[in-house]
Amino acid sequence: MFRISLALISLLLWSLSSSAADKNNIAIVIHGGAGNIKAAQLSPEQEAAYKKKLQEARDKGYAILAKGGTSMDAVVAAITILEDSPLFNAGKGAVYNFDGQHDLDASIMEGKNLQAGAIAGVQTVKNPILLARAVMEKSEHVFLAGRGAETFAKQQQLALVENRYFNTEKRFKSLQKAKQSLLKTSWNQTDKDLEIDYKMGTVGAVALDQHGNIAAGTSTGGRTAKRYGRIGDSPVIGAGTWADNRSCGVSATGHGEFFIRFNVAADICARVKYRGLSIQTAADQVINQELANIQGSGGVIVLDKQGNIAYSFNTKGMYRAYKNNKNSHVAIY
Numbered sequence: 004m005f006r007i008s009l010a011l012i013s014l015l016l017w018s019l020s021s022s023a024a025d026k027n028n029i030a031i032v033i034h035g036g037a038g039n040i041k042a043a044q045l046s047p048e049q050e051a052a053y054k055k056k057l058q059e060a061r062d063k064g065y066a067i068l069a070k071g072g073t074s075m076d077a078v079v080a081a082i083t084i085l086e087d088s089p090l091f092n093a094g095k096g097a098v099y100n101f102d103g104q105h106d107l108d109a110s111i112m113e114g115k116n117l118q119a120g121a122i123a124g125v126q127t128v129k130n131p132i133l134l135a136r137a138v139m140e141k142s143e144h145v146f147l148a149g150r151g152a153e154t155f156a157k158q159q160q161l162a163l164v165e166n167r168y169f170n171t172e173k174r175f176k177s178l179q180k181a182k183q184s185l186l187k188t189s190w191n192q193t194d195k196d197l198e199i200d201y202k203m204g205t206v207g208a209v210a211l212d213q214h215g216n217i218a219a220g221t222s223t224g225g226r227t228a229k230r231y232g233r234i235g236d237s238p239v240i241g242a243g244t245w246a247d248n249r250s251c252g253v254s255a256t257g258h259g260e261f262f263i264r265f266n267v268a269a270d271i272c273a274r275v276k277y278r279g280l281s282i283q284t285a286a287d288q289v290i291n292q293e294l295a296n297i298q299g300s301g302g303v304i305v306l307d308k309q310g311n312i313a314y315s316f317n318t319k320g321m322y323r324a325y326k327n328n329k330n331s332h333v334a335i336y
Contacts, residue, residue: 028310029068030211030327033061033081035091036204037256037302040320042336053090054333057324060084061333064210065326074210074218075113075136082109082132082220085206089171091322092204094130097169097224099178105169105224108238109135114217114246121238123148129162132222135238137161145240149232174227181228205237207254209246209306217306219244219252219268226259235259241269248308250276251285256321257301261294271305282307286315 035057045053064081068074086094097105109131110121120139123146128134137159138147147155156163205223212218221244223237236243236259243259245268246252253268262268267289274285282305290303295317302316304323312325324333 027328028211028215029065029213030306030310030312030325031061031064031068031077031081031208032210032304032306032312032314032325033057033064033085033206033208033323034254034256034302034304034314035085035206035322037300037316037318037321038204039318040322040335045335050335053322053335054324056085056088056090057322057333060208061324061326061331064208068210068212071213073214074212074216075111077210077212078111078208078218078220079132079136081208081210082206082222083130086130086132086222089173091206092174092224093206093222094224095169096171096174098174098204098227100225101182101228101230103178104166106229106232107131107169107222107224108234109220109222110238110240110244111135111139111220112218112240112244112246112252113139114219114248114252117247119145119240119244121146121240121244122152123234123238124232125149125152125156126166127153127163128156129164129168132220133161134159135220135222146238148234169224174224177227185228205243205254205256207237207244207256207304209252209254209304211252211306211308211310215248215308217246217248217252217308219246219254219306221254221256223256236262236267239263241266243268245269245272247272247276251282251305251307253286253303253305255301255303257294257316257318258299261297261299262301265289265293265299267294267303271303275307281313282311283313283315286313290315291317 060081064077067077089096112119207221209219250272305313
């Protein structure tokens with residue numbers, strides 16, 4: 004009887020210590036896009052505004068984790084805040100397509116069962132990340148696009164808006180500049196010459212909850228002046244978003260055509276899972292070697308099952324922030 008009691012006590016203590024360890028590992032990392040971001044281009048007030056919004060999104064997600072909430076809830080909460088801000092190329096701040104409208108894409112994935120949801124080319128959904136989650140949780144599908152996705156959004160009673168809700172003066176000026184460049188040269192040459200970051204810009208988040216579950220999500224307005232129904236990597240599971248409890252979670256931002264071809268998000272986690280690399284090494288190999296060798300530009304945020312956090316980008320800057328039980332950080336350059 005005494006031996007049994009000791010065994011039960013030991014088991015209880017192990018369970019409590021294990022739970023405490025899991026809780027201590029909670030973490031969230033977010034990004035607001037990577038690109039030609041230079042200190043000289045942002046006033047002190049603008050820089051402060053970006054950092055304040057990144058901190059708000061990060062802290063909202065972390066508060067959910069600290070209260071025992073899920074990584075999925077934390078990711079959605081953080082991304083929704085960024086979607087509602089005109090500062091970032093997602094939701095309210097989405098760029099214009101060639102015809103002067105906004106097409107929105109998003110994806111989300113959970114690492115326990117590798118469930119995922121994605122949407123592309125929607126024009127009236129206020130928060131695309133909410134629709135991506137609804138596709139994952141409320142439908143038998145993974146990826147919905149265009150009119151069908153918007154019909155599903157109505158059925159799920161998500162907030163809908165007129166397309167002009169996404170209009171902003173800054174993005175309109177970017178459209179005019181991009182179109183002027185396109186009138187003079189080809190898309191390929193424009194990719195090399197255009198100074199504005201018309202081809203990249205995204206928001207994303209990756210979180211780890213006290214149950215050891217990883218979730219990742221990404222949302223974007225795509226590239227400025229895009230045509231022909233172009234879709235980038237953000238809604239593509241494996242390219243722009245990936246989550247697997249056995250390795251890591253990733254949200255990417257950059258020149259989507261390259262990220263799709265190189266299956267960037269999944270590739271990083273595969274290197275962690277099968278080669279035993281750290282998330283920082285795996286991310287650097289993909290971003291600063293594989294992509295850099297073919298002039299593919301952008302970056303990623305990465306979080307593993309131990310709560311380790313990594314960034315990697317081959318651009319001038321990437322809006323980013325993270326928080327765990329030990330540290331918190333916000334940066335741009």
